[in-house]
Amino acid sequence: ILNVEQSPQSLHVQEGDSTNFTCSFPSSNFYALHWYRWETAKSPEALFVMTLNGDEKKKGRISATLNTKEGYSYLYIKGSQPEDSATYLCALRIVPDSNYQLIWGAGTKLIIKP
Amino acid sequence: SQTIHQWPATLVQPVGSPLSLECTVEGTSNPNLYWYRQAAGRGLQLLFYSVGIGQISSEVPQNLSASRPQDRQFILSSKKLLLSDSGFYLCAWSHLTGLMNTEAFFGQGTRLTVV
Numbered sequence: 001i002l003n004v005e006q007s008p009q010s011l012h013v014q015e016g017d018s019t020n021f022t023c024s025f026p027s028s029n030f031y032a033l034h035w036y037r038w039e040t041a042k043s044p045e046a047l048f049v050m051t052l053n054g055d056e057k058k059k060g061r062i063s064a065t066l067n068t069k070e071g072y073s074y075l076y077i078k079g080s081q082p083e084d085s086a087t088y089l090c091a092l093r094i095v096p097d098s099n100y101q102l103i104w105g106a107g108t109k110l111i112i113k114p
Numbered sequence: 115s116q117t118i119h120q121w122p123a124t125l126v127q128p129v130g131s132p133l134s135l136e137c138t139v140e141g142t143s144n145p146n147l148y149w150y151r152q153a154a155g156r157g158l159q160l161l162f163y164s165v166g167i168g169q170i171s172s173e174v175p176q177n178l179s180a181s182r183p184q185d186r187q188f189i190l191s192s193k194k195l196l197l198s199d200s201g202f203y204l205c206a207w208s209h210l211t212g213l214m215n216t217e218a219f220f221g222q223g224t225r226l227t228v229v
Contacts, residue, residue, distance in 0.1 A: 006157075041222075042222070043221060044158075044204070046219075049217060091158075102158075104150075104157035107157060
């Protein structure tokens, strides 16, 4: 059974501080790694899709890196703001013939303290 | 632009009662459709997916079933709810392709409490 682990489970960060958290996954059968942000009372929204070892993606103050050989991805938030409070989910897409299959982590719940 | 509608937003049902959650997608055709559940403290669990009308695949054996009567309509059902069916249910769609960058677009979710 493939397992995607996210740590920490929750995180309290002071407004203005930078933070990061981890998504770990089995490196065999890797096809793509997705990051989503899920704000309370809203739908999960895609942040990044990462496919290549060493990939680095950036959207505003949020960035992500990918290491497919060791099976992890980091999500970084620079200068946290209250609107960054959300649960951040990562999902592993395995080999392409399972195009429906996203294996999800449990998420990291980020709370920004003003 | 594409939109996805899911209802109801919240639902409280007694044990043994039936369930019907509906999801519709607008602005696209032939989407892949998915039902996910998030149990407390856990990630999203894929329950069902569909690549076309009448085509349903189940990922997890359970008390639930799904149907796709129309191209952009996906329904999650149960004949008799169990307490363990409580959770947050999300409908999602993606383009019908195996492209690596295919993201999923989610509905607003249904909070189901079985009492």
